[in-house]
Amino acid sequence: MDTHHLAPEPQSVAARHNLDGLSLFFLTFKTGLLTFITLGIYRFWQTTRIRKYLWASTSADDSSLEYTGTGLEKFIGFLIALVILAGYLGVFQMVLFYFGLSFFDVSSDATNPAEQVRYLVAFYVQVIAIVPLIFYASYQSRRYMMGRTRWRGIRFSMEKGAWGYVVRAIGYRLLTIVTLGVLAPLATFKLEQYMAERSSYGDIPIKQGGSWMRLYPALTHLFIGTVILLVCLGVFISGYNGLAAALLCVGGVWVAIGFVYYQVKSFAYMNSHKTLGDEVSFKSEPKTIAVIRIYFIAGVGMSVMLLFIGSVMTAIFDLALSSVNVGLIVTVLGYVFIFVLLQAMKMVMITQPILEHFIQTFRIVNPEPLNQIQQRQADDTVGAEGVADALDVAGAF
Amino acid sequence: MLQAQFFDGVTAYRHEVCISVLDDQQALVIHADSLAEPVRWELSDLRALSDSSSTAQLTLTRYTSSVDERDPARLIVTDSDFIAGLRATQPDLFRRDVRKRTWLRMAGWGAGAVGAIALMLFVILPGMANILAEAIPIEREVAFGKAVTQQIEWVLSSSSASTQRCDSPKGIAALNTMLERLTAGRDMHYEIAVQVFEHPGVNAFAAPGGQVVILSALLEKAETPEEVAGVLAHEIGHVERRDPMRQALRAAGAAGLLSMVFGDLAGAALVSEHLLTAAYSREAEVEADRFALDMLAAAQVDVAGFANFFARIEELEAGDIAIPERLSTHPDSNWRGAQAQHFAESQGETTAVLTSTEWAALQAICD
Numbered sequence: 107m108d109t110h111h112l113a114p115e116p117q118s119v120a121a122r123h124n125l126d127g128l129s130l131f132f133l134t135f136k137t138g139l140l141t142f143i144t145l146g147i148y149r150f151w152q153t154t155r156i157r158k159y160l161w162a163s164t165s166a167d168d169s170s171l172e173y174t175g176t177g178l179e180k181f182i183g184f185l186i187a188l189v190i191l192a193g194y195l196g197v198f199q200m201v202l203f204y205f206g207l208s209f210f211d212v213s214s215d216a217t218n219p220a221e222q223v224r225y226l227v228a229f230y231v232q233v234i235a236i237v238p239l240i241f242y243a244s245y246q247s248r249r250y251m252m253g254r255t256r257w258r259g260i261r262f263s264m265e266k267g268a269w270g271y272v273v274r275a276i277g278y279r280l281l282t283i284v285t286l287g288v289l290a291p292l293a294t295f296k297l298e299q300y301m302a303e304r305s306s307y308g309d310i311p312i313k314q315g316g317s318w319m320r321l322y323p324a325l326t327h328l329f330i331g332t333v334i335l336l337v338c339l340g341v342f343i344s345g346y347n348g349l350a351a352a353l354l355c356v357g358g359v360w361v362a363i364g365f366v367y368y369q370v371k372s373f374a375y376m377n378s379h380k381t382l383g384d385e386v387s388f389k390s391e392p393k394t395i396a397v398i399r400i401y402f403i404a405g406v407g408m409s410v411m412l413l414f415i416g417s418v419m420t421a422i423f424d425l426a427l428s429s430v431n432v433g434l435i436v437t438v439l440g441y442v443f444i445f446v447l448l449q450a451m452k453m454v455m456i457t458q459p460i461l462e463h464f465i466q467t468f469r470i471v472n473p474e475p476l477n478q479i480q481q482r483q484a485d486d487t488v489g490a491e492g493v494a495d496a497l498d499v500a501g502a503f
Numbered sequence: 504m505l506q507a508q509f510f511d512g513v514t515a516y517r518h519e520v521c522i523s524v525l526d527d528q529q530a531l532v533i534h535a536d537s538l539a540e541p542v543r544w545e546l547s548d549l550r551a552l553s554d555s556s557s558t559a560q561l562t563l564t565r566y567t568s569s570v571d572e573r574d575p576a577r578l579i580v581t582d583s584d585f586i587a588g589l590r591a592t593q594p595d596l597f598r599r600d601v602r603k604r605t606w607l608r609m610a611g612w613g614a615g616a617v618g619a620i621a622l623m624l625f626v627i628l629p630g631m632a633n634i635l636a637e638a639i640p641i642e643r644e645v646a647f648g649k650a651v652t653q654q655i656e657w658v659l660s661s662s663s664a665s666t667q668r669c670d671s672p673k674g675i676a677a678l679n680t681m682l683e684r685l686t687a688g689r690d691m692h693y694e695i696a697v698q699v700f701e702h703p704g705v706n707a708f709a710a711p712g713g714q715v716v717i718l719s720a721l722l723e724k725a726e727t728p729e730e731v732a733g734v735l736a737h738e739i740g741h742v743e744r745r746d747p748m749r750q751a752l753r754a755a756g757a758a759g760l761l762s763m764v765f766g767d768l769a770g771a772a773l774v775s776e777h778l779l780t781a782a783y784s785r786e787a788e789v790e791a792d793r794f795a796l797d798m799l800a801a802a803q804v805d806v807a808g809f810a811n812f813f814a815r816i817e818e819l820e821a822g823d824i825a826i827p828e829r830l831s832t833h834p835d836s837n838w839r840g841a842q843a844q845h846f847a848e849s850q851g852e853t854t855a856v857l858t859s860t861e862w863a864a865l866q867a868i869c870d
Contacts, residue, residue, distance in 0.1 A: 125556040133554070146766045158554035162562075169508070169517065172552060172562065172577070178605065185612040192619040192760060258517060259510030259577045308515060479515040481575060496763045 116472040118389065123465040125163035127454045133159055134453040138446035150184060150495065151177030160458070161255065164465055167473055175254035180495065183250075187492030191239075241275040242268045243494035245301065250491040252305055260481055265304040274300055287328075291321035291372070298376045307382055308479035316379030324371035327364030331357050366401075367394045373464070386476060389469040396463050404455035411451065415444060505582050509533055509542075512575030522578070528592075533578065542576070549589065551596045561586045566600055573600070620764065624757055632752040636745045641692070641712070644748055648712030651751070652698065655716055659702050667869075669699040669719055674868025677861040681732055684856055685739065685802050693742050697735065701869045707734050709741035711748040719869045724815065728857035728865065729808025733795060733843075736809075740794030746787045750780065792839055796846045804856045806847040813840030 137152035154177040161173035249264040256262070278293035295318035302314040334357035342350035370392050377390035419440045470476075509518040520535040524546070531549075533542040548566040550573060555562065560581045565574035580586060589596055656668070678697055686695065693713030702718040709715050715738045717731070725731045741747060799806050813836045857865065 129556065146764075149766050155554045158552070159556055162552065162554065163556040169510075169579075170557075170562075174573075176599070178601065178609065182605075182609050182612055185609070185616040188616040188763065189612070189619045191763065192616075192623045256575075256577075258515040259512045259575055260515045261575075477514065477516040481513050495766075 117474075118469045118471040119167045119473050121164065121166040121465045121468040121470070123164050123462045125159070125458070127458070130156075130159060130458060131450050131454045134450035135446055138449050139442075142442050142446065147181070148177075150180035153177075154180060156453070157251075160461065166257070166470055169258050172256040173254055174256060175250070180491065183492030184495040185492070187496040191493070191496050238272045238276065239493060241272045243491065245271040247491040247494040248301060257307070258476070260308040260479055262305065262307050263482060264301070264306075267300070267304050271297070271300055290368075291325065292318045294318075294372050295321055295376070298372075302376070302380055306482065309482045310383040310386075310479050313381050313383075314376070314379065315381060316375060321372050321375055324368045324375065325364075327367045328361060329364070331360030331362075331364045334360055363394070363398060366397055370394045370397055377468070383475065385472055385474075387471045389471055390464070390467060392464050392467045397460055400456060400459045400463070404452075404459075407455055408448070408451055412444075412448075415447070419444070505580065505585055507533075507581070508579040509535065509538075510577045510579075511538070511542075512577070520578075522580070544578075546589075546593060547595065549593055549596060550598065550600070551589070553597050553599075559583070561589070563589075566595075620760060623760055628753050628756040629749075631756070632749045635752050636749040639748060644745075645693075645712035645714075647751070648710040648714040648747070651710040651747075652714045652716060655708065655710065656700060659700055659718075667701050669701055669869035671864070671868050671870060673861075673864035674699070674866075677857055677865040678868070680861060681728065681735060681856055681865075684804065685732060685736055685798055687802065689798070689801070691743065695739055695742060699868050707738050709738040709747050711745075711751060713742050715739065715742065722866050722868065725812065725866075726815075727808050727811070728855070728862045729805045730812040730815070731865070732802075732804050732856045733799060733806070733809025733812055736795035736798040736804075737791050739798065740791035741787065743794065744787070744790060746784075746791065750784070750787075754780070788839075792842065796843060800846070800850060802856075803851075803853050805853040806843055806850050810840050810843035810847055813837070813843060 134152075134156060137148065137155055140148040141152050154173070154175055157175065158173045161171040164171045245268040249266075249268070252262040252264040275297055278289075278296055282290045282293045295316075299314040302312050305312045334353055338350050338353035338357050341353060371394070374390045374392055377388055381387045422436060422440070504521045504523050507520050507522050509520040510516075511518065516537065518535045518537045520533050520538070522531050522533050524531045528546065530543050530545045533544070544563075544565050550564050550566055552562040552564070560579055563578040563580060564576065567574050660667075678699070682695060682697060695713045695715060697715045697717065699717050699719055699722065703720050704718050705720045705724050707715065707717045707721055715735065717734070717738075721734065722731060725734075795809065796806060799809060
């Protein structure tokens with residue numbers, strides 16, 4: 107079939123992500139406006155078009171990814187989810203409102219322990235009703251995206267298993283909460299493993315290697331930040347308020363950075379320990395500092411833009427105020443404009459740069475056996491990611 | 504002969520291929536040593552992937568009538584002349600082929616979704632709201648109502664510079680006289696608490712738990728105390744029928760549902776919530792009117808005042824665009840006025856609800 111390669115050393119190819127930020131900005135902005143005009147219905151097509159664009163911009167070994175999902179199937183999935191969720195959530199929310207009335211209740215008897223217990227129960231029942239759906243949606247959403255992604259004409263896929271994921275996700279999260287975060291790496295590892303090991307590329311399954319214990323180094327900075335906050339508490343109790351305030355700032359920032367560090371490092375570890383079949387493996391080396399830099403630049407950039415736009419809008423508004431109706435129209439249009447603009451800016455300043463960083467630091471080790479991978483029958487994921495769309499948990503794109 | 508890359512859709516192997524268009528311009532043929540035999544694609548079946556980030560290359564696939572409508576094989580061409588030629592000659596190149604049954608399926612689920620939501624919004628939620636509004640303990644409703652009135656005050660003060668609670672002692676005394684006159688000898692579920700807020704809107708609201716708010720402009724625009732008594736009786740009607748509670752419960756259920764339908768378009772959800780409220784409340788308004796007429800008659804207050812007030816609203820609606828809210832949430836004022844007028848004609852003996860001194864004090868309650 108091919109000439110023999112002299113390749114005893116495992117070679118590797120880097121993933122690439124090349125796109126024109128301006129085109130992505132206009133694509134997001136244009137589809138955002140369409141979404142407004144269509145009262146939100148176009149949002150399924152918006153997401154699909156942005157995904158197509160991002161996928162097509164991502165390549166490895168000179169072949170780009172392809173997103174084959176369609177706005178129409180996403181819309182149908184959403185309608186299906188609406189039919190199911192309409193009953194469940196509508197009734198649930200009202201019953202809760204009945205029991206949760208006390209949240210509005212300013213002057214009530216908050217010292218009465220029985221009342222307090224009732225408030226807490228109402229609150230947690232609300233959380234418990236929604237949480238399984240969110241986990242369900244996140245599994246289905248990833249499954250749908252995998253099923254609609256191709257590389258070199260071959261499909262990715264993910265087996266059914268959303269309810270199994272829901273059960274595990276709730277269990278591991280509870281474990282994390284009960285152990286005050288000490289078992290967070292176990293939850294991260296097991297949940298990613300559950301999703302990864304149900305995934306395949308063509309006919310070859312993905313395997314998750316490594317051990318959850320090895321995720322502990324990723325917690326380093328969260329740990330340091332927490333220690334600083336505990337010291338801060340001690341200092342505050344001892345009465346040194348100035349020092350406590352300084353420590354609170356340092357500790358707070360450290361925890362925030364530590365959180366990003368954990369996300370980045372656990373992503374790197376989990377992906378560097380995945381293999382496709384037994385031969386092809388991956389290397390992921392994202393840098394926390396790069397992600398923080400993106401957030402920082404985006405924060406400054408978007409604030410400056412907002413200040414500028416805000417002052418322009420105020421000037422226009424002052425001019426338009428001569429008539430109530432014109433003022434109202436200007437306000438509505440201004441709201442739409444800023445909303446859509448922010449969405450597009452967030453896409454090109456945060457979402458896409460972070461995606462780009464994670465892709466550019468990703469390598470496929472020993473890609474040669476990919477050539478033998480066979481296509482797998484398409485599975486019809488009816489319902490797309492409708493629940494995620496209805497609950498708005500589908501993520502940034 | 505052009506160089507291109509080809510993925511056959513069966514394996515992930517990348518074929519380096521040559522492509523040529525047949526002389527009759529009907530098909531292209533893909534040749535490579537690594538392919539078992541040349542692949543032939545009709546030009547009219549060619550489809551290109553849209554929303555691609557690269558203008559220098561085009562990914563082609565082929566329309567088939569199989570399950571996912573497209574051949575899984577992909578042909579990647581980079582020759583700009585060839586790409587330009589395809590774009591110019593193949594009108595279906597970027598067509599999105601949709602399975603025939605898809606539209607049917609969408610129509611089916613669309614109707615199902617609309618039906619399910621309509622059922623929730625117009626049958627199940629109002630029904631549950633009725634049951635829950637009856638079941639809620641009064642003291643909880645009162646606490647909730649106080650929080651609502653505070654919020655109303657807060658919202659009003661953010662839209663107008665001079666909002667405050669009006670509480671001149673003589674005005675309050677007149678208000679209480681009116682209230683006692685209306686409720687005397689009646690078996691009331693709620694203890695009615697009336698407040699006046701200084702605001703240029705001609706309006707009054709009932710909040711859950713017996714809280715009634717009257718805006719100062721209503722007192723100024725009213726010509727007789729009987730008109731105010733009519734409005735007050737109407738709001739008491741809402742309170743006694745637990746309409747505000749029912750409304751709040753239903754809105755809580757609808758809010759979640761509507762925000763799901765519209766995604767993060769908060770504005771659209773708010774507008775439809777308002778329309779929904781309007782649809783519900785017309786019936787409640789008619790019932791509250793009936794209650795008010797009955798209450799006024801029992802208290803021997805002249806109902807003609809109430810009828811007059813509708814005429815006044817009609818005038819205001821014609822002149823001022825600030826009341827379309829009342830327009831949509833309330834039945835036609837003409838019709839309501841006629842109902843009250845009709846009732847007034849059959850009314851027996853009546854006495855003034857306030858003395859002229861008391862009436863002056865009430866109108867000056869904000870000073």
